[in-house]
Amino acid sequence: MDTNLPTGSALDVLVQSDRARTTLYTDRALFEQEMTKVFENTWVWVAHASEIAKPGDFKTAHVGLQPVIVVRDRKGEVHVHVNRCRHRAATVCEVAKGKTSSFVCPYHGWAYALDGSLRGVPFEAGYDGQLDKPQLGLRSLRVEEYNGLIFATCKPDMEPLTDFLGxxxxxxxxxxxxxxxxxxxxxxxxxxxxxxxxxxxxxxxxxxxxxxxxxxxxxxxxxxxxxxxxxxxxxxxxxxxxxxxxxxxxxxxxxxxxxxxxxxxxxxxxxxxxxxxxxxxxxxxxxxxxxxxxxxxxxxxxxxxxxxxxxxxxxxxxxxxxxxxxxxxxxxxxxxxxxxxxxxxxxxxxxxxxxxxxxxxxxxxxxxxxxxxxxxxxxxxxxxxxxxxxxxxxxxxxxxxxxxxxxxxxxxxxxxxxxxx
Amino acid sequence: MTTTMTRIDAAISLEEAMQFAWLEGDLLDSADYDAWLALWTPTSRYVVPIEPGATDFENTLNYAYDDGMMRAKRVDRLTSGQSVSASPVPRTVRLLSRFRVLRSDAEGCELRCAQLLTEFRRERERSYAADIEFLFVRTADGLRIERKVIRLINATAALGGIGYIL
Known part of the structure; x- marks a missing residue:
């Protein structure tokens, strides 16, 4: 037995220190769990710095099954945004890579700056001044970089990337x-x-x-x-x-x-x-x-x-x-x-x-x-x-x-x- | 010499170019690889680019950028039985149509056409559509391929393994 693991884990039936159950490849329910428990609780690689070398450069990627946009803003800072309009969920970008000054949702025209903040809402008067725009920017993930490798995490209190890479x-x-x-x-x-x-x-x-x-x-x-x-x-x-x-x-x-x-x-x-x-x-x-x-x-x-x-x-x-x-x-x-x-x-x-x-x-x-x-x-x-x-x-x-x-x-x-x- | 022989600098006609493209496709579908290898000039390239519109193939990542040596290796891979993905080699049927001669003169003939290819292997059938750009030249031994560029319409998407020659 692996002494680093708590004994009697409920997962012992699936994974032991020298073997794993065949269902790890085939069980749909397990896959669904992995996409959140594994991919949303770790650092996930999203880009190499050279892919978004200049301000406005972006690429699309995924963190688990969540579509994201990796983008360098005007100040040179890298952001990873969930590729989902805060209005009714349409993706705001379907291009694999490119250069842009903003992301505009094709459905109703909500426009976001490179840093994810919501900048424009067409016919905003229809909200009678009650739309809380500062709270409706694109959801951004934590981003850290090591030697050109850019990682993002959905977990706000995830350990620093350098510790994770160890x-x-x-x-x-x-x-x-x-x-x-x-x-x-x-x-x-x-x-x-x-x-x-x-x-x-x-x-x-x-x-x-x-x-x-x-x-x-x-x-x-x-x-x-x-x-x-x-x-x-x-x-x-x-x-x-x-x-x-x-x-x-x-x-x-x-x-x-x-x-x-x-x-x-x-x-x-x-x-x-x-x-x-x-x-x-x-x-x-x-x-x-x-x-x-x-x-x-x-x-x-x-x-x-x-x-x-x-x-x-x-x-x-x-x-x-x-x-x-x-x-x-x-x-x-x-x-x-x-x-x-x-x-x-x-x-x-x-x-x-x-x-x-x-x-x-x-x-x-x-x-x-x-x-x-x-x-x-x-x-x-x-x-x-x-x-x-x-x-x-x-x-x-x-x-x-x-x-x-x-x-x-x-x-x-x-x-x-x-x-x- | 008979008078019916075509001069080596005579422009290649659409009819000749079509017949030659079909010959090439038929040799591949019928796995007659030695005959296929003999269709090429010594300086020729077989290219499957990734980016639409790419022209500087040498300085760009391609799916395939084969000179004569690489084509021969590709054929060996299909026939040696050492490659698990090419044992057996997928069966293919390709249809070439929509032929258009873009240029034809003493230097050669640029032919563009459409290819619809269906592959079948291990209970799985898949299709690939492509534009093909040929450059044919006339030699003393007949027509030869100087360049073949296969532009898959989904080249920038995720492909399945292609265990045969497009």
């Missing part, structure tokens, strides 16, 4: 080094859906075990160096539980710190890029950029909806108990060499997205999980791989080998904590 912060900082000295920016995204529960994807971000089998066709298509670097079952990697449901899976220990080992030989696959970069950049910078182009050697899973996964962001959005939307957001170097950003785009296209050489195979096996979960509802999903040799770390974390299900155990421990609160 042990994950160090890994976020390492992840951001793939800007190679340039600010990291988003470079577009692949969006796809699969017919399965959101937790199936949550588990996958720290699942090294599936890689050699599910991604065999990707490995067959890749060059020898890429294949060697993805030989992750034999490279001494590990998975660490970082607390609060977060975890990191180190697949390529040699690529944890992209600013280290700059004197290491440049991989053959990046020789042409390096030669091109040498026209305009000194050797040390060429090495730094080239080393960063392929991304980090680890996947960081931030509970409940963001993966900082090697070279991209993986954002999961529950749609219903058996449907999930995934976005794979490509990253680049703002103001960095075009050739390096192009290389990043091609690497992203190769594996990710509905026509990539990796994603469709992931989606297929997750679909198979959901289909199979209709059988044996009383059976357990086994999450015990690597538990027998898991070490407790001095700071309170846990660590096991790269293919251990330590990250999934961490996520389900957090899930249980929020669901029984």
């Amino acid at each position: 042990g994950a912060k160090k890994w976020i900082d390492l992840f951001m080094k793939q800007g190679a000295g340039f600010p990291l920016i988003t470079q577009g995204e692949h969006k796809f859906r699969f017919p399965g529960n959101w937790k199936i994807q949550l588990e996958n971000t720290t699942d090294a075990y599936h890689f050699p089998l599910v991604h065999k066709s990707f490995l067959s298509a890749a060059d020898r160096e890429t294949v060697d670097s993805w030989d992750i079952m034999r490279k001494g990697g590990y998975v660490e539980d970082l607390g609060n449901g977060h975890s990191v899976m180190v697949m390529m220990p040699e690529l944890v710190d992209l600013e280290a080992d700059l004197d290491a030989p440049i991989p053959e696959k990046f020789e042409a890029l390096a030669a091109e970069l040498r026209h305009d950049h000194p050797e040390q910078q060429v090495r730094r950029i080239v080393r960063a182009v392929g991304g980090c050697g680890f996947n960081l899973n931030l509970f409940p909806n963001l993966g900082c996964s090697a070279a991209f962001f993986r954002v999961l959005q529950p749609i219903s108990v058996d449907e999930t939307e995934i976005r794979h957001v490509a990253l680049g170097m703002q103001g960095g060499p075009a050739a390096a950003n192009r290389a990043r785009l091609r690497i992203h296209e190769f594996f990710q997205g509905p026509m990539g050489f990796g994603t469709p195979d992931d989606a297929e096996v997750w679909d198979r999980v959901q289909h199979g979960a209709a059988g044996g509802r009383d059976l357990w999903i086994l999450l015990n791989r690597g538990l027998s040799h898991e070490e407790m770390l001095p700071e309170g974390g846990r660590r096991s080998d790269v293919s251990a299900e330590t990250g999934m155990r961490a996520a389900y421990r957090q899930w249980k904590k929020l669901m029984e609160a």
Whole structure:
């Protein structure tokens, strides 16, 4: 038994420290509860700062099932508003991203400023001066940012974001080094859906075990160096539980710190890029950029909806108990060499997205999980791989080998904590 | 040489372009991939963009941006049996219509048309509608594809896995 949990929890029938009940993927009532108990009581990632870089820039997102608008106001402050007119509930924005000076409801024309305050009500005289406009701004969520990652929470007394991220912060900082000295920016995204529960994807971000089998066709298509670097079952990697449901899976220990080992030989696959970069950049910078182009050697899973996964962001959005939307957001170097950003785009296209050489195979096996979960509802999903040799770390974390299900155990421990609160 | 042979710099007609687009579609639906790979010029690109109106494909994220090597890898993926999402490869039927030649001269022929594609795999049927922009060129060996851009009408929405060649 997990000693960190109160014993005799009513949820023990659903989740134990090394297993979870199949109904976690299929039970509609449980899904409804998750959307409030989990998603409205934690920090949820909504944007990267570069997506709304300038005043007036906005994007739409979701916190659980609630539609929100993430917007930077005239003073540069970021707001996350529930995308719902305070009059009769219509969304005030149906555009995925853009730039605006206000949000106007299309139904009766109520107009809101970027900070959410209600500015205009057509034919206001009909309210005889009794409309309490200062109280009728868009509902705004708490917003905090760490190293470019913008999170929102519905919970007014939620702990500060830096405390919530805790042990994950160090890994976020390492992840951001793939800007190679340039600010990291988003470079577009692949969006796809699969017919399965959101937790199936949550588990996958720290699942090294599936890689050699599910991604065999990707490995067959890749060059020898890429294949060697993805030989992750034999490279001494590990998975660490970082607390609060977060975890990191180190697949390529040699690529944890992209600013280290700059004197290491440049991989053959990046020789042409390096030669091109040498026209305009000194050797040390060429090495730094080239080393960063392929991304980090680890996947960081931030509970409940963001993966900082090697070279991209993986954002999961529950749609219903058996449907999930995934976005794979490509990253680049703002103001960095075009050739390096192009290389990043091609690497992203190769594996990710509905026509990539990796994603469709992931989606297929997750679909198979959901289909199979209709059988044996009383059976357990086994999450015990690597538990027998898991070490407790001095700071309170846990660590096991790269293919251990330590990250999934961490996520389900957090899930249980929020669901029984 | 016979006098019936078409000069290499003769503009491609609508009739020729239509026949060639249908040939390409038929080879894909009938999984005749080697013949399909042979339809392309050495410098050609197969592109499935995301953003409507995108033209700088090289500096933009696409769903696919394939040169000859990537097309060959895509075919290997469909035929090797190693990919769980392509085993079996979905069956597809595509209808191409609404053909319009935007330009045709000695350099090549820009053909735009509509494609309605239905896929079927594992009890699931799905459709994708797209505008296709072809650039065909005439070579000594006949018509070849220099560029094919498939603009899905729902490219910015969430798609399902596309385990075949659009």
